[in-house]
Amino acid sequence: MSTVTETLAATWRLAAPYFRADDIGEVSVGPLGRFRLREKWAGRGLLAAVIAIELAIVAITVALNAWNARFYDALQNRNWDSFVYELGFFCVLAAVFILLAVYQIYLNQWLQIRWRRWMTERLLGEWLAGANHYRMQLLGESADNPDQRIAEDIQLFVGRTLSLGVGLLSAVVTLISFVGILWALSAQAPLMIGGTTFAIPGYLVFAALIYAALGTLLTHLIGRALVRLNFDQQRFEADFRVSLVRVRENAEQIALLEGEEAERTRLMDRFANVMRNWWAIMDRQKRLTFFTAGYSQVSTVFPFIVASPAYFAGAFQLGGLMQTASAFGRVENSLAFFISAYTSFAEWRAVVERLGGFEAAARAARNVPVTPPVVAVARDGAGAVSARDVALALPDGRPLLKVEDFTVAAGERVLVTGPSGSGKSTLFRAVGGIWPFGDGVVRVPDGANVMLLPQRPYLPVGSLRAAVSFPAEPGTFPDAEIAQVLGEVGMAEFAERLDEVSLWGQRLSGGEQQRLAFARALLHAPDWLFLDEATASLDEASEAALYRLLSERLPGVTVVSIGHRSTLAEFHGRTVRLVRDGSVHRVAVASSQAA
Numbered sequence: 001m002s003t004v005t006e007t008l009a010a011t012w013r014l015a016a017p018y019f020r021a022d023d024i025g026e027v028s029v030g031p032l033g034r035f036r037l038r039e040k041w042a043g044r045g046l047l048a049a050v051i052a053i054e055l056a057i058v059a060i061t062v063a064l065n066a067w068n069a070r071f072y073d074a075l076q077n078r079n080w081d082s083f084v085y086e087l088g089f090f091c092v093l094a095a096v097f098i099l100l101a102v103y104q105i106y107l108n109q110w111l112q113i114r115w116r117r118w119m120t121e122r123l124l125g126e127w128l129a130g131a132n133h134y135r136m137q138l139l140g141e142s143a144d145n146p147d148q149r150i151a152e153d154i155q156l157f158v159g160r161t162l163s164l165g166v167g168l169l170s171a172v173v174t175l176i177s178f179v180g181i182l183w184a185l186s187a188q189a190p191l192m193i194g195g196t197t198f199a200i201p202g203y204l205v206f207a208a209l210i211y212a213a214l215g216t217l218l219t220h221l222i223g224r225a226l227v228r229l230n231f232d233q234q235r236f237e238a239d240f241r242v243s244l245v246r247v248r249e250n251a252e253q254i255a256l257l258e259g260e261e262a263e264r265t266r267l268m269d270r271f272a273n274v275m276r277n278w279w280a281i282m283d284r285q286k287r288l289t290f291f292t293a294g295y296s297q298v299s300t301v302f303p304f305i306v307a308s309p310a311y312f313a314g315a316f317q318l319g320g321l322m323q324t325a326s327a328f329g330r331v332e333n334s335l336a337f338f339i340s341a342y343t344s345f346a347e348w349r350a351v352v353e354r355l356g357g358f359e360a361a362a363r364a365a366r367n368v369p370v371t372p373p374v375v376a377v378a379r380d381g382a383g384a385v386s387a388r389d390v391a392l393a394l395p396d397g398r399p400l401l402k403v404e405d406f407t408v409a410a411g412e413r414v415l416v417t418g419p420s421g422s423g424k425s426t427l428f429r430a431v432g433g434i435w436p437f438g439d440g441v442v443r444v445p446d447g448a449n450v451m452l453l454p455q456r457p458y459l460p461v462g463s464l465r466a467a468v469s470f471p472a473e474p475g476t477f478p479d480a481e482i483a484q485v486l487g488e489v490g491m492a493e494f495a496e497r498l499d500e501v502s503l504w505g506q507r508l509s510g511g512e513q514q515r516l517a518f519a520r521a522l523l524h525a526p527d528w529l530f531l532d533e534a535t536a537s538l539d540e541a542s543e544a545a546l547y548r549l550l551s552e553r554l555p556g557v558t559v560v561s562i563g564h565r566s567t568l569a570e571f572h573g574r575t576v577r578l579v580r581d582g583s584v585h586r587v588a589v590a591s592s593q594a595a
């Protein structure tokens with residue numbers, strides 16, 4: 001757990017960039033129309049308005065406090081005119097207060113959504129840029145559950161930072177204003193006990209300060225464990241949710257393997273963490289509430305107890321007593337800001353830590369490809385993809401594959417084989433530029449249009465058109481062209497259903513998904529096509545048909561395939577094998593003849 005200064009520093013790092021953002025945003029101000037201005041000015045303007053309103057509200061509470069004295073004096077003196085006048089005065093203050101309260105929330109929410117949109121865009125950028133999301137996942141735990149970070153934590157961060165920040169400001173200003181008032185009241189009504197006057201300047205202030213400081217300290221001691229507990233709760237909830245999502249995504253396999261019981265047990269195990277932590281939170285919360293509830297009850301009468309000797313000694317009227325009680329309450333309230341804000345403060349700290357951790361993980365992942373030793377991709381391969389003296393390693397540094405010479409000239413067709421786990425897919429990842437772990441340079445021709453088809457193609461949720469066009473936007477390819485390639489890969493019946501929205505990744509059979517991936521390749525027409533067991537789910541005849549289709553439709557394309565089937569060799573000019581060499585594998589035959 002970080003210290004308070006670390007939390008504040010982390011908050012600053014997270015929050016400040018928005019208020020310095022130079023991108024142009026649009027602000028619509030009701031009937032005044034729309035304005036285009038830099039986002040930082042929209043943010044700063046809204047923040048200034050929120051703060052100004054908060055300060056105006058404090059000014060109204062000060063005015064109400066003075067009104068208290070006059071109003072209760074009017075009641076005590078049975079002064080009708082004064083009573084009516086004060087009622088009118090109150091109505092004016094109340095009307096202004098209502099207006100301020102409404103716009104305080106409205107402008108606050110406006111700022112929240114602009115700030116959140118900006119942060120979401122930035123974090124999404126950091127996460128998705130240059131395959132960073134993939135590297136972050138490889139690097140491990142510190143960036144767990146990015147969905148929660150981006151969807152939930154940003155919202156909480158913006159909301160809590162504003163409410164705590166503005167609340168703190170309001171508490172400080174209120175404190176200063178009412179300490180002044182209480183000080184003046186202490187002079188007006190000195191402390192009298194048993195007929196003796198004690199000349200303690202500002203005794204009401206000290207009574208309020210000691211009372212509130214004691215409350216804050218005890219709250220901190222009882223409630224501080226909640227920081228860790230809230231942090232863990234969010235994590236356990238997210239783990240549970242992710243496990244549920246995985247069941248949904250793998251419903252078919254779980255059903256076929258009758259793995260429901262195992263899944264139920266696993267899910268309930270995850271939920272047990274949620275429960276255990278929840279019980280710990282309940283226990284802490286109970287102790288804290290015992291204290292805070294008791295404290296707030298005592299607070300109702302405490303100022304009267306402190307000020308009553310002066311009242312009963314006749315040092316001031318009912319108005320003075322009520323004003324004292326109200327000022328006392330304000331001082332104590334603003335000092336005890338942390339008491340009521342304790343839980344949200346704890347939650348906020350947890351959010352700041354998670355977001356800070358996520359940003360740090362994104363930075364670390366971004367640095368991996370630029371901190372040697374790395375596997376770099378140079379776009380200077382003269383007509384060939386080549387890896388010479390490249391060592392591929394696992395993310396933890398363990399060596400995986402030695403590549404003395406792996407060269408594929410443009411137009412070649414090469415099959416890569418080797419035992420499971422020898423590093424074939426990892427070799428492709430290195431060529432694709434997403435595997436920086438290891439040492440050496442992979443050279444790819446400048447401007448080469450490379451496409452990789454994995455065994456399980458990714459099909460985004462949406463229309464079939466979007467699925468087949470990915471990674472291009474739907475609409476990039478004319479429907480007629482999509483229909484044609486679908487027909488060519490043996491999926492003619494789907495040409496009518498391009499608008500249909502579905503979880504295509506779950507609905508289509510494994511073989512259909514692989515056909516769809518080939519359709520995608522035909523649409524994008526790359527110069528270099530890397531197929532990682534991309535036909536493994538198809539029967540041999542269909543596999544042969546797809547390879548023949550590739551030759552016809554993309555005659556110049558270079559094809560590098562990973563595959564285990566011997567029948568694949570006939571579609572390739574040569575085979576490259578990965579063989580075991582001690583504890584690692586190496587590319588053994590750089591250019592054997594076709595098997």
Ligand SMILES: Nc1ncnc2c1ncn2[C@@H]1O[C@H](COP(=O)(O)OP(=O)(O)OP(=O)(O)O)[C@@H](O)[C@H]1O
Pocket residue numbers: 138394395400418419420421422423424425426427
């Ligand atoms: N993110 C990772 N963290 C740790 N180990 C990994 C990671 N990714 C891959 N590996 C390991 O690296 C080795 C090579 O994996 P790779 O997928 O390249 O093998 P492969 O030759 O393509 O295997 P297969 O033929 O079974 O698909 C495997 O032992 C795998 O467990």
